[in-house]
Amino acid sequence: MQQTKLRRAMMFMPGNNPAMLQSAGIYGADTVIFDLEDAVAITEKDAARHLVHNAIKQLRYPCEVAVRINHIQTPFGLDDLRVVLPAKPDLIRLPKAETAEDIQEIDRIITKAEQEQGFPAGCIRMMAAIETAKGLMNAYQIATASPRMVALAIGGEDFIADLRTSRSKEGHELFVARSQLVLAARAAGLMVIDSVFTDANDEVTFIAETKMIKQLGFDGKSVINPRQIRIVQEIFTPTEKEILHAERVLAAYKEALERKSGVIALDGKMIDTPIVTRAERVLAYAAAVRR
Numbered sequence: 001m002q003q004t005k006l007r008r009a010m011m012f013m014p015g016n017n018p019a020m021l022q023s024a025g026i027y028g029a030d031t032v033i034f035d036l037e038d039a040v041a042i043t044e045k046d047a048a049r050h051l052v053h054n055a056i057k058q059l060r061y062p063c064e065v066a067v068r069i070n071h072i073q074t075p076f077g078l079d080d081l082r083v084v085l086p087a088k089p090d091l092i093r094l095p096k097a098e099t100a101e102d103i104q105e106i107d108r109i110i111t112k113a114e115q116e117q118g119f120p121a122g123c124i125r126m127m128a129a130i131e132t133a134k135g136l137m138n139a140y141q142i143a144t145a146s147p148r149m150v151a152l153a154i155g156g157e158d159f160i161a162d163l164r165t166s167r168s169k170e171g172h173e174l175f176v177a178r179s180q181l182v183l184a185a186r187a188a189g190l191m192v193i194d195s196v197f198t199d200a201n202d203e204v205t206f207i208a209e210t211k212m213i214k215q216l217g218f219d220g221k222s223v224i225n226p227r228q229i230r231i232v233q234e235i236f237t238p239t240e241k242e243i244l245h246a247e248r249v250l251a252a253y254k255e256a257l258e259r260k261s262g263v264i265a266l267d268g269k270m271i272d273t274p275i276v277t278r279a280e281r282v283l284a285y286a287a288a289v290r291r
């Protein structure tokens with residue numbers, strides 16, 4: 001069985017904050033994202049990319065390390081790549097992705113850097129954040145533009161600005177975009193990550209939003225604060241009840257196959273192949289969490 005990769009909570013931090021870079025690994029995030037884009041003032045861009053380079057090179061992070069570069073059409077994106085790639089981050093996150101060409105250009109730059117540095121080909125992966133209506137219209141092309149692509153994310157704050165509306169607690173304004181993004185990512189065989197929730201003190205709304213995006217099909221959520229990590233991880237981790245049920249489904253299905261039947265009832269409910277697939281996924285996910 002393929003190993004389940006966990007990207008439940010991907011935590012952003014400003015790339016020019018040495019204290020945060022230093023302690024980034026201690027909070028248990030599945031991925032840390034060192035930001036060079038919107039959390040870093042223009043006057044700090046140069047210092048931030050060098051700080052991020054040194055942090056990745058010198059500190060041992062116990063999790064996946066991603067860098068959110070500036071878009072390559074800005075005056076900063078190419079310099080971000082030039083400075084951070086030799087440090088060998090696990091993942092480059094492109095914000096405000098709008099076309100497949102954006103991804104292909106970064107892919108070429110990464111390929112060259114991997115060759116120059118003697119890194120294994122393909123070791124630096126990519127993900128793209130969709131933050132505009134145009135990006136959403138091109139989401140599948142973006143997702144399939146490079147074999148380095150592992151995930152799509154939605155950048156809800158910018159997306160809402162692009163839609164010319166405002167953020168509601170229920171998130172109605174993002175509903176269609178979130179669902180379309182899940183479809184585009186799944187059609188491309190990628191993971192899909194939800195947007196940040198910017199009020200780290202509003203736990204009630206954060207929990208409701210995280211449960212909702214899990215139900216829509218997301219694999220995880222970008223977060224901005226260590227207090228949000230555990231909440232997301234708990235919601236995405238199968239409960240004992242779910243694990244037990246999955247085990248019973250597999251046992252019932254095995255019994256059905258032994259009787260040369262493809263379908264069986266468990267507690268009055270029909271069990272057949274898609275239900276078995278979902279049960280296997282629950283167990284694989286639970287195993288990945290335990291590892």
Ligand SMILES: CC(=O)SCCNC(=O)CCNC(=O)[C@H](O)C(C)(C)COP(=O)(O)OP(=O)(O)OC[C@H]1O[C@@H](n2cnc3c(N)ncnc32)[C@H](O)[C@@H]1OP(=O)(O)O
Pocket residue numbers: 011012013014019020021023024035038039157158196200223224225226227
């Ligand atoms: C729309 C977008 O583009 S979102 C992506 C870009 N934004 C970001 O990267 C912002 C990331 N988050 C932050 O900077 C901060 O969490 C803020 C500004 C939102 C809140 O900061 P605070 O009020 O200081 O948070 P809080 O009091 O919970 O911090 C507690 C501890 O966690 C640390 N911490 C807080 N957020 C983070 C983080 N994202 N990463 C690492 N450490 C963090 C603080 O430094 C503090 O450490 P200390 O106890 O050793 O001093």
Ligand SMILES: O=C([O-])CC(=O)C(=O)O
Pocket residue numbers: 038095129131153154155156157158159194195196222
């Ligand atoms: O990508 C994210 O989750 C954060 C972000 O930039 C946005 O919401 O605009």
Ligand SMILES: [Mg+2]
Pocket residue numbers: 038095131155157158
């Ligand atoms: Mg954004």
